[in-house]
Amino acid sequence: MKAIEVATKNFVLYDDVLEICRELGISCAGESSELNDNEVFLVERRIESVKKRKVEEAQKAKKNKKIKLKKKVEVSNDIKKKKGMEITRGEESGETETAVEEHESLAGTSVESEITKEPGAEKKVEPGRGPRPGSEGQQDRRPAQRPSHGTQGDRKPYERRPDGQQGGDRRERPAGAGQRTDSRPGGQRTDARPGGQRTDNRPGGYRTDGRPGGQRTDNRPAGQRTDGRPGGQRPDNRGDGRPRPQGQGPAGARGGFRPRPGGKDDAPASIEIDDAAAKKQKGQQKEKEKEKEKEKEFRRLTKKEKEEIEKDIILKKKHAQEQKRLVSIPDKINITESVTVGELAKKLNVKASEVIGKLMKLGVMATINQAIDSDTASILAAEYNTEVGVVTLYDETVIKNDQEDKAEDYASRPPVVTVMGHVDHGKTKLLDAIREANVIDSEFGGITQHIGAYTVNVRDKKITFLDTPGHAAFTTMRARGASITDIVILVVAANDGVMPQTIEAISHAKAANVPIIVAINKIDLEEANPAKVRQELTAYDLVPEEWGGTTLFAEISAKKNQNIEDLLELVIIQAEMLELRSNPKLIGKGTVIESRLDPGRGAVCTVLVQSGTLHVGDSFVVGMYSGKIRAMFDDKGLPIQEAGPSAPVEILGISGVPAAGDPFEGVETDRFAKQISQKRLEYKRIESAKKVRKVTLESLNEMIKEGEVQELCIIVKADVDGSSQALTESLEKLSNSEVRVKVIHSGTGGINDSDVMLASASNAIIIGYHVRPTGKVSDLADKENVSIKFYNIIFEATDDIKAAMEGMLSPIIEQKVTGTGEIRQIFKVSKVGTIAGSVCMSGKVSRKSKMRIIRDGVVVFDGTLSSLKRYKDDVSVVEAGQEFGFALTDFNDIKDNDHFEAYEVIETAKKLS
Structure with a gap:
């Protein structure tokens, strides 16, 4: 309980x-x-x-708190009639003394009290604490006002009883007290109750319900009600008690009811309460009444009219839902090259089942988790009047930075200069002269194999240089270098002039809107012709300033260190004109220049910081991977704690090997970095998923022909990601209609056991670029008969693969006619068959020649000779003008005047263009 x-x-x-x-x-x-x-x-x-x-x-x-007060009681005639009481008036000047309890909670019945106290003995009356209407004569039973004790009421104890009891003599009761309703005689009480204070602390007064006095039968105490019931009219039909005097208003009456007009049978009249709650209640009541009226009208309608109304309501609801749905569909969405059906439905704010249904109408069977290409998604979105934009993986997962980018925090930063040009035109030699360090000797064949990033000090100013490969295979790396640079130094050899990679470098620089400084190198050679170089470059809108253009030119010799200072001066002037500035107080951002997998340190990437500052311990997202910077090294290999804008640094602490060119972005927390990484990996998985393939007659024909196509499977492993990408692209470009090069795997780091087992399972060869296998891997490769080739220069690898592909090509087959003639006579010989007596008209016929019989311009036989004779002797060759006889293999339908052609089949090896 x-x-x-x-x-x-x-x-x-x-x-x-x-x-x-x-x-x-x-x-x-x-x-x-x-x-x-x-x-x-x-x-x-x-x-x-x-x-x-x-x-x-x-x-x-109570015994200790009795006081004497003078009281004058006046009772109206109406009260006398209703109660049937006989009022006895005392003397006009007579005054009766009575004992009244002192209790503050019962003193506030009205401002004009029935009790008129002597001056100095009056008590203040608290407004609003009087009896409720309809309960005159009763004590206020509200929880906050009920006293815990007291005897104030109609039935007052008197001290002047002849029998010595405290109840007082009935004949001596004051006027207005009224007839006792319980017919109790005066004198000694019949129930042996003592006089004085009641034991249950109930106040005095007439009981209106005729209940006898004495102790309560249920032992309930007086005072505050424990069940929280309000006061007011009693539910057991007890009377109203002693009425209020005439002319006296209700003291402390509740709002909402007027005082009773008279008598206990008159109900209280309601008072209109003009407040928000009443208005709301009236409005609700009116709405209910309107609804009831509508229901009555609906019941009066016929069944047909009711059905029409219901249909109209359903149509209106559907129309409203359709309008609401159309409003929620965006005008434009961004997707990657491949997107799942569920992701597309989410972007369009429609149900996935609806998207699947529309795909079925387009003839595409797809599930909610199946990927579709961007073209199909665009067609589908067009039905919702939504424009589709195809973005990259990193645009789809943009990292928003809430840091405040203040203009006053910006400071000047060093320029990033990329050295570009044709292969072996002296780019690395120029950087070597600038840095005064011998780097070129470590490059195989004197050719730069991947991007190098270096920081040099020129007249107390820093310049960051990027050296890009000039070989044709490194187009991607050159384009990447142009996109992250501020200035391009285009190196052109004075003896060679403009070459294919020179033109490509100019295109990349113009596409990136980067200013170009032309460095004409090798002017120390006798065959150098700088004027010719200037003339050739004008065809590509690179006009020297002395000729009225805007392009800066410098004639240098990197080998002999001539005019290098002039070139650097031009770089500083160009950088000042560009006004390069950045905010170092932001979170660091940059671009991956190179990445690789180091056996001792794990994934390592070289990053060019483009804005903000990187610190050791910062969390970051790079490409599809995340991590926390464990260590940073500058271009000289020295450990550093922070790196500002335009600084190339090597970073450790990546969860995977990112691709060169991937964005590097610092974030606030490691948890957020992992969330972005997981999202990008999911998008990458979607892009790599197989697209829905529709079968048509054309594609079916191609699928049949695929069985005739030779396939050369290759696994590429390189030291850095940029070289791996370049080698993969170069090899795949060698594919033709008959032999297809398929790079089934490419990566960075050394050749391991899993590479060998993959090559064994797929019948592939492994190409190692600047990497070597361990001893155990070599033994495993010999055991599995896996071929591993090692290269240090990229075009050597492409030449070898090209030769291997040519060996897989089917040879070119040609038919060479060696002799012609005419059949003159037919001979039938047993055990031999039909022999054709013929004359060789031109050329010669050999025993190994193939023979073609022509009758009336139609070839009736094309096959081999079974015998060749002159007279009775077997011969190997018959010359022109000689008569001879021959027999054909499995063919005897030879006739007179048929013609023949003797020919040879010549096979020629096919070469790759």
């Missing part, structure tokens, strides 16, 4: 129950606390003792 239920059952306050529980050591945290049977039994026993103790304390307090 709950604690509040125990208090209600025993008619005591909850505070009393809580105090008793504390005394008994019973845990009681709140009103809803549960008590077991034993605890309830102990609490109820203690409640009885507490009740008795309170009654005794109340009696003692």
Whole structure:
């Protein structure tokens, strides 16, 4: 049983129950606390003792708190008639003394009280604390006003009783007291109750329900109600009690009801309450009435009219839903090259089932997790009037930076200069002269194999140089270098002039909108012709300033260190004109220049910082991978703690090997970095998924022909990612209609066991570029018969693969006619068959020649000779003008005047263009 239920059952306050529980050591945290049977039994026993103790304390307090007040009672004639009381008036000047309890809560019945106190003995009346309308004569039973003790009421105890009791003599009761309703005689009480203070602390007064006096039968204490019931009219039809005097308004009457006009049978009249709650209630009532009227009207309609109304309502709802859906569909969305059906539906704000249904109408069967290409997605989005933009993987997962980019935080940064040009025109030699360090000797064949990033100090100013390969295979790397640079130095050899990679470098620089400084190298050679170079470059809009153009030119010799200072001066002038500035206070961002897998340090990447500052310990996202910077090294290999704009650094702590050119972005937390990485890996998986393939007659024909196509499978392993990409692209370009090069795997790092097993399973060869296998890997390759080739220069690898492909090509077959003639006579020989007697008209006929019989311009036989004779002798060759006879293999239908052609089949090896 709950604690509040125990208090209600025993008619005591909850505070009393809580105090008793504390005394008994019973845990009681709140009103809803549960008590077991034993605890309830102990609490109820203690409640009885507490009740008795309170009654005794109340009696003692009343004896000590009695005061004498003068009271004059006036009763109206209406009251006399209703109650049937006989009023006895005292003397006009007579005054009656009475004892009244002093209790503040019962003193505020009205400002104009029935009790007129002597000056100096009046008590203040608290407004709003009077009796409620309809309960005149009764004590206010509201929870906040009910007293815990007191005897104030109609039935007052008197001290002048002849029998010595406190109740007073009936004949001596004051006027207005009225006839007793219980017919109790004066004198000694019949129920042996003592006079004076009531034991249950109930106030005095006439009981209107005729209940006898004495102790309450249910032992309920007086005071505050424990069940929270409000006061007012009693539910047991008890009377109204003593009425209020005439002319006196209701004291403390509740709002919302007027005082009774008279009599207990008159109900209180309601008062209109003009407030928000009443208005709301009226509005709700009106709406209900309107709904009822509509229901009545709907019931009067016929069945057909009802069906039409219902259909109209359904159509309106569908129209509203369609309009709402169309409003939510965006005007433009961005997707990658491949997108799943579910992702597309999410971007369009429509259900996936709806998208699948429209795909089925287009003839494409796809599930919610299946990837579709961007063209199909565009056609599908066009039905919703939505434009589709195809973006890269990194544009789809943009990392937003909430840092404030203040203009006052910007500072000048070093320029990033990319050296570009044709192969072996002296780019690395120029950087070597600038850095005064011998780098070119470590490059195989004197050819730069991948991008090198270096920082040099020129007149107390830093310049970052990027050296890009000039070989044709490194187109991607040159384009990447042009996209992250500020200035391009175009190196052109004075003896060679403009070459194919020179033109390509100019195109990349112009596409990136980067200014070009032309460095005419090798002017120390006798065959150097700088004027010719200038003339050739004008065809590509590179006009020297001295000729009225805007392009800066410098004639240098990197080998002999001539005019290098002039070239650097031009770089500084161009950088000042560009006003290169960046905010170093932001989170660092950059671009991956190169990446590789180091056996001892894991994934390593070279990053060019483009904005902000990178610190050791920063979390980052690079491409599809994430991590935290464990260590940073500058271009000289020295460890550093931070790197600002335009600084090339080598970073450790990546979860994978990113691709060269991937964006490097710092983020606030490692958790956020991992979320972005997982999202990009998911998009990459979608892009790599097989696209839906529609079968048509053309594609079916191609699929049949695929069985005739030779395939050369290759595994590429390189030291850095840029070289791996370049080699893969070069090899795949060698494919033709008969032999296809398929790079089944490419990566960075050394050749390992898994590479060998993959090559064995797919019948592939392994090409190692600047890498070597371990001893165990070599043994495994010999065991599995896997061919591993090693190269240090890229075009050597492409030449060898080209030769291998030519060996797989089917040879070119040609037919060469060696002799012609005419059949003159037919001979039938047993055991031999038909022999054609013929004359060789031109050329010659050999025993190994193939023979073609022609009759009336139609070839009736094309096959081999079974015998060749002159007279009775077998011969190997018959010359022109000679007569001879021959027999054909499995053919005897030879006739006179048939013609023949002798020919040879010549096979020629096919070469790759």
